[in-house]
Amino acid sequence: MPCKSSEELNELVLEAKKYTKYGKVADYIPELKKAHPHDLSVAIYHPNGTCRSAGDIQQKITLQSISKVLTLALALIDCGEESVFRKVGYEPTGDPFNSIIKLEIMNPTKPLNPMINAGALAVTHMIKGKNIEDRLNRILSFVQELTNNPNVTYSQEVAKSEFETAHLNRSLCYYMKQYGVINEDVEELMDLYTKQCAIEMDCLDLARIGIVFAMDGVEPITNKRIIPVDVARICKTFMVTCGMYNASGEFAVRVGIPAKSGVSGGIMGAVPNRFGIGIFGPALDDKGNSIAGLKLLEMMSIKYALSMF
Ligand code: GLN
Numbered sequence: 001m002p003c004k005s006s007e008e009l010n011e012l013v014l015e016a017k018k019y020t021k022y023g024k025v026a027d028y029i030p031e032l033k034k035a036h037p038h039d040l041s042v043a044i045y046h047p048n049g050t051c052r053s054a055g056d057i058q059q060k061i062t063l064q065s066i067s068k069v070l071t072l073a074l075a076l077i078d079c080g081e082e083s084v085f086r087k088v089g090y091e092p093t094g095d096p097f098n099s100i101i102k103l104e105i106m107n108p109t110k111p112l113n114p115m116i117n118a119g120a121l122a123v124t125h126m127i128k129g130k131n132i133e134d135r136l137n138r139i140l141s142f143v144q145e146l147t148n149n150p151n152v153t154y155s156q157e158v159a160k161s162e163f164e165t166a167h168l169n170r171s172l173c174y175y176m177k178q179y180g181v182i183n184e185d186v187e188e189l190m191d192l193y194t195k196q197c198a199i200e201m202d203c204l205d206l207a208r209i210g211i212v213f214a215m216d217g218v219e220p221i222t223n224k225r226i227i228p229v230d231v232a233r234i235c236k237t238f239m240v241t242c243g244m245y246n247a248s249g250e251f252a253v254r255v256g257i258p259a260k261s262g263v264s265g266g267i268m269g270a271v272p273n274r275f276g277i278g279i280f281g282p283a284l285d286d287k288g289n290s291i292a293g294l295k296l297l298e299m300m301s302i303k304y305a306l307s308m309f
Pocket of ligand 1: 063064065066098117162169197261262264288
């Protein structure tokens with residue numbers, strides 16, 4: 001079903017776009033520098049399958065940290081809650097997503113949560129499969145099922161660009177390997193992780209993932225359960241407590257929905273039982289969240305009374 005352009009959303013996008021000038025496109029992954037800082041688009045997917053949008057929703061984005069929620073879901077399905085949380089914790093860090101500090105000063109054998117890079121790398125390590133290719137294919141099939149789009153794949157350019165420059169993430173892996181959190185080859189894990197982060201889709205696909213979480217793991221059109229209800233609940237809880245990095249507290253106050261952002265400028269939102277939201281706005285604030293995307297969500301939260309609190 002095509003996504004209908006909405007005049008109401010368009011007005012909000014035009015208003016929020018004014019903030020793009022205060023943000024900056026991520027540049028530590030060289031390929032992401034190519035994004036246009038003033039882009040902003042949104043798609044909202046409803047449980048009845050209708051969709052409203054504003055901006056250029058055909059524009060593709062890579063998931064980056066948004067993929068962490070999806071690999072968490074898959075690892076929970078693969079290994080169960082107990083084994084996953086033996087390796088990673090439940091608590092927000094208050095630090096930037098790529099920080100190493102808490103690993104050293106709090107607990108080197110357990111990254112604090114699955115949404116920071118250290119925790120996400122430990123989670124990707126848990127995804128089952130015969131080899132890296134098989135594990136990547138499992139992640140891709142899962143994402144294709146969530147989006148109901150068999151064409152979703154990863155961007156080779158973005159994956160390569162991150163793989164070649166991800167020295168900080170490599171150091172997190174080596175640190176965790178030293179302490180037995182992971183025991184596979186670091187280059188192989190980095191290969192898988194950078195491909196997972198480079199999975200590419202448009203805002204509508206992103207909104208479709210949002211609606212599956214909003215509906216507790218069921219795709220509302222096909223009525224198919226894709227994620228067990230407890231796994232969806234755990235993922236949404238982490239989206240609330242850690243989904244917007246070290247700005248999650250403020251986001252909970254200002255917007256009040258489970259959401260996950262990525263440094264590509266994507267935000268996936270899940271408004272319980274109501275909407276899936278996909279946003280793309282590559283200009284980021286100093287915490288790494290889409291600056292205009294956040295503004296847009298704040299305005300939407302007021303206009304449509306989205307906060308769950
Ligand atoms: N691939 C990115 C990284 O590991 C994802 C980070 C993010 O989106 N915050 O650095």
